[in-house]
Amino acid sequence: MADPKPGFEVRLANFTGPFDLLLGLIAKHKLDITEVALASVTDEFIKYIRKLQDMGGEWALDEASEFLVIAATLLDLKAARLLPAGEVEDDEDIALLEARDLLFARLLQYKAFKQVAGLLGETLHQEGRRFPRQVGLEAHFAAMLPELVWKHTPEQFAALAEAALRPKAPRPVQVGTSHLHGSPVSVKEQAGLLGLRLQQESPQTFRALVADADSTLVVVARFLALLELFRDKAVSFDQLSPLADLAVHWTGGLGDWSAENLSEEYEEQP
């Protein structure tokens, strides 16, 4: 509220998940969701990820991976958008359209919940101004309570304490994103594959690089892999005009590059 026009960094500092971020991006760029300029968003992502990494800390890695998931989703949207109306021919096109519809539905749903969450918060705050009368029982009533039946030995009592004090669930070490993935697809594996292909032939369009992807998930993973490769300066991108195909150039040298060099953050979920 203090800053009516928060910058990208400020906005990200209090986002509450990828959908929240996506809503924010759409709002920020005043764009229809189908017209999100992927390049500008990607630039911002990369800038932000770098910043997070400079700051260090595990949480930064978690957030970065979530942003990348959204970046990939945007890619899906854009790809679906590029399909000329009425020319849905193969399964890939249909899958992209389905992915877009699914994301739309989920985004709308999230937006609705975000709004009612705001209402809930306001109500809870207002209601919090009323304090219930909740006083200790007057002594003469407390004295009327039936005498407690107590059958626990100190040992039984200790066993109860043991059970109660044992931590219930292990602390999650990172924000899981497994719920966002249908089945594990390794970004590192895809990066290795893309690396090989690009070393053989460069530049290639993104469309070509994902042409053989058998699921949306693989498309997402390859997109994530490209961002990762870009960060490691193994690839560069160019796009001749808005909405034109994205060309990927290999800049990582020949032979001396391997996917093992990638940071560990995109390793497969256990």
Place this chain on the structure above:
Amino acid sequence: MNGQLPESTLPGRNVHDLPGGAKAALEAVLMVLDQPATEDELAAGLELPVDAIRAILAELEREYNGYTVNAPDKEEVSTAGFGSSPRGFELRNIAGGWRIYSRAEFADIVGKYVLDGQTARLTQAALETLAVIAYRQPVSRARVSAIRGVNVDSVVRTLAQRGLIEDAGTDPESGAILYRTTSYFLERMGIGSVADLPQLSPHLPGLEGIAEFYDADRM
């Protein structure tokens, strides 16, 4: 049950003989409640028909809120306004029961005395998770995660610790733990049941207004 009995056979008839009658007796019981009491519970405790209890509760509620009828002599009786002016407390029917609360207008003053009542505001993440659980209950963490797009394990734990949600058994298919809101949640919301929550559907339009809504609640 007592509500079915003809009034003349009630053993508790003598409540009317006490000073202030049934109304004062009900007030006396309201003084020792530590959670909302249903009309049935109050009727059983006072040995009065539920209808009678309901009528007295309505009267007390109105009385505490202040009558609009003028008591002609009120100025003589009290210097601070009496009879028709609202009391410092109110009787409310929430979460299925009746209970006495301090009036919201005095929150700043009362808050100085109530150490424990100070509950920290929920974060945006916690509110969103609470909203999804409230509208989709009973619901598993996985489903909440899918709707919010993030892992909600720690937020769910916090909401449970705060008593706003609880375990509602396991999903017969997946075996996942299901969660639902508690009656304490209803109490904190000041509503009778989850059916009283605002409708979700009006919040499901297209994305046209997204910029407006998004910037409005950014802090």
Place this chain on the structure above:
Amino acid sequence: MNGQLPESTLPGRNVHDLPGGAKAALEAVLMVLDQPATEDELAAGLELPVDAIRAILAELEREYNGYTVNAPDKEEVSTAGFGSSPRGFELRNIAGGWRIYSRAEFADIVGKYVLDGQTARLTQAALETLAVIAYRQPVSRARVSAIRGVNVDSVVRTLAQRGLIEDAGTDPESGAILYRTTSYFLERMGIGSVADLPQLSPHLPGLEGIAEFYDADRM
């Protein structure tokens, strides 16, 4: 202390602008007070002179006990007697502290209501909470909630009511009330002191470890 200040300089003068004025504000406080409050404490919180507080307390006390002045129109306003009849609660000054209690005349009815459904056994939730307090005392409710994963407010109230635990001051950092077990607890356990409780496994998290183990991601 505030009682010494001239009224015109008081910052809280606007309490008179609230509905029901200073009387309703004082009522609001009294209605939720668990412990009796002294006139000085009430004066400080309401930012009113002690004299003014004393006058309002006397008026409320009289009002709750029922006026002897006749309200001419009372029969029209209410069927159960209103205005001049005693309320079901009373304001009492015991050992210098003021608190609202249920009226003594209704002790039988209230007692019956309180005892209804009471059992001589502690619930599993109460036992577990007591165990956590016994081994980790002095401890706040928030900590016990974090350990048990559920809200323990009402259970802690029951344990205190049963005389098994008691207030042990406030946490200097959070200001939260801390609880410890009582000598009655030791008596029921048949041990001489808390040190006589059987040792727990050394691997369980202690108080210091609680944050890390249970609510590391507290929001």
